[in-house]
Amino acid sequence: MEHDEIYTMMMDALDGELSATDHGELESHLRACLFCAREWQALLAIDALFRQTPALSPAVDFAQRTLARLPNRRYRLWIISAVYILLLLSGALPLLLVAWAVSRFGPIMSEPAAVPDLLASIERTLQVTGTVMRALLSAIGEFLIQQPAVPGWLLVMAGIVFLWSGIYQQLVSQPRQVQ
Amino acid sequence: MNEEQVWLEQARQGDKAAFGKIIEAYQTPVYNLAYRMLNNAGEAEEAAQEAFIRAYTRLDSYDPAHKFSTWLLSITSNYCIDQIRKRRALLLSIDEPLAPHPALMSDRSKGPEAQLMMNQQQELVQSLLAELAPDYRQAVVLRYWHEMSYEEIAEVMDTSVSAIKSRLFRARRQLAEVGVAMDLSPALEEAVV
Numbered sequence: 001m002e003h004d005e006i007y008t009m010m011m012d013a014l015d016g017e018l019s020a021t022d023h024g025e026l027e028s029h030l031r032a033c034l035f036c037a038r039e040w041q042a043l044l045a046i047d048a049l050f051r052q053t054p055a056l057s058p059a060v061d062f063a064q065r066t067l068a069r070l071p072n073r074r075y076r077l078w079i080i081s082a083v084y085i086l087l088l089l090s091g092a093l094p095l096l097l098v099a100w101a102v103s104r105f106g107p108i109m110s111e112p113a114a115v116p117d118l119l120a121s122i123e124r125t126l127q128v129t130g131t132v133m134r135a136l137l138s139a140i141g142e143f144l145i146q147q148p149a150v151p152g153w154l155l156v157m158a159g160i161v162f163l164w165s166g167i168y169q170q171l172v173s174q175p176r177q178v179q
Numbered sequence: 180m181n182e183e184q185v186w187l188e189q190a191r192q193g194d195k196a197a198f199g200k201i202i203e204a205y206q207t208p209v210y211n212l213a214y215r216m217l218n219n220a221g222e223a224e225e226a227a228q229e230a231f232i233r234a235y236t237r238l239d240s241y242d243p244a245h246k247f248s249t250w251l252l253s254i255t256s257n258y259c260i261d262q263i264r265k266r267r268a269l270l271l272s273i274d275e276p277l278a279p280h281p282a283l284m285s286d287r288s289k290g291p292e293a294q295l296m297m298n299q300q301q302e303l304v305q306s307l308l309a310e311l312a313p314d315y316r317q318a319v320v321l322r323y324w325h326e327m328s329y330e331e332i333a334e335v336m337d338t339s340v341s342a343i344k345s346r347l348f349r350a351r352r353q354l355a356e357v358g359v360a361m362d363l364s365p366a367l368e369e370a371v372v
Contacts, residue, residue, distance in 0.1 A: 007348070007352060008348070010351075011347070011348055011351060014351070038359050039355045039356070039358075039359055040355075041358075041363075041364040042354075042355045042356075042357075042358025042359045042361075042363045042364065043351060043354070043355045043358065044364075045358055045363040045364050046307060046351075046354050046355070046358050046363060049300070049303065049304060049307075049363075050304065050319070050323040050324075051323060052300075053300055053301065053304045053324075055207055055208065055211035055324050056207075056210060056211045056214050056215075056301075057206070057207045057210060057211075058206055058207070058210040058223075058224055058227060059224070062202075062206050062210070062224065062227070062228075063199060063202040063203045063206055065228070066202050066206075066227075066228045066231050066232070067195060067198070067199045067202060069228060069232060070195055070198065070231075070232060070235050071232070071235070071236060072193070073190075073193040073195070073235065073236070073238075074192075074193030076236070077193060
């Protein structure tokens with residue numbers, strides 16, 4: 001008989017699930033095989049040791065100390081509920097805004113002259129924005145022509161800052177090489 | 180609805196005192212599992228506390244169709260396995276000599292000889308368990324100290340019954356080899372098949 005088969009019988013015997021026939025076979029094998037008999041003795045010893053060794057209990061004040069560490073579940077539940085309500089509101093808010101806008105501007109938009117007037121006002125807004133931007137750019141260009149040293153100094157300052165930050169990073173982050 | 184279910188329902192509503200009853204009822208199995216897995220009293224207490232805190236915060240995910248003890252021990256064993264993995268990352272070994280369990284040292288009710296015997300027995304148990312891989316150790320502890328069936332162990336360890344049978348088979352075989360090397364043998368009356 002294979003040792004693996006004997007081992008399976010040993011495990012079944014430990015669990016009290018070995019049939020009477022197999023029980024006899026195991027006994028006769030153990031009488032004949034010294035190797036299996038020694039392992040069976042060791043298994044029985046360990047099985048008995050584990051079964052007889054009592055469970056360990058924690059210190060007497062364990063429950064109190066654990067209780068003190070428990071988070072406040074009611075507060076947590078309240079926070080979770082508040083977050084859910086906020087999420088629900090954040091989902092409903094855009095819908096409410098759209099409904100309000102439709103009710104407020106719907107009648108105006110249905111007027112025949114409303115769309116051309118709206119387009120004209122958008123066009124005028126864009127024209128004003130373009131004029132302001134052009135004025136700003138031309139002012140910056142005029143300043144650079146009159147004061148060419150200012151952008152030059154700014155570039156030099158930026159270069160110095162960039163250089164020093166690079167040196168600082170090299171000093172701080174590079175590991176020292178051990179000779 | 181039994182007493183335990185009442186406590187759980189009250190704890191779910193945020194009643195800490197009700198959960199305190201749960202802690203008192205399960206502190207020994209939870210702590211024992213953590214100690215057998217981690218082999219260190221301080222770490223075992225920390226693991227047991229963490230298991231209760233996790234159970235409390237996740238009470239909503241507990242399915243009353245299953246046994247609460249199975250769910251709680253599952254949380255405990257998962258936490259212990261994580262701790263063992265972290266230890267490995269720190270290159271610490273479970274085989275290192277660790278302080279004996281304080282409850283054993285402080286128990287004055289037993290005589291010094293009985294105390295010494297008990298300490299030796301516990302140390303032998305821990306040294307044998309330390310020979311096993313964490314998942315084998317987990318299966319052995321649940322089988323012997325928590326008297327769980329293969330089905331219950333499979334539920335705790337989130338695996339199949341056949342996988343548990345295989346783990347216990349290999350674990351016992353490994354223990355037998357260690358036992359032979361240590362020349363362990365039972366009393367004659369226990370050796371009868």
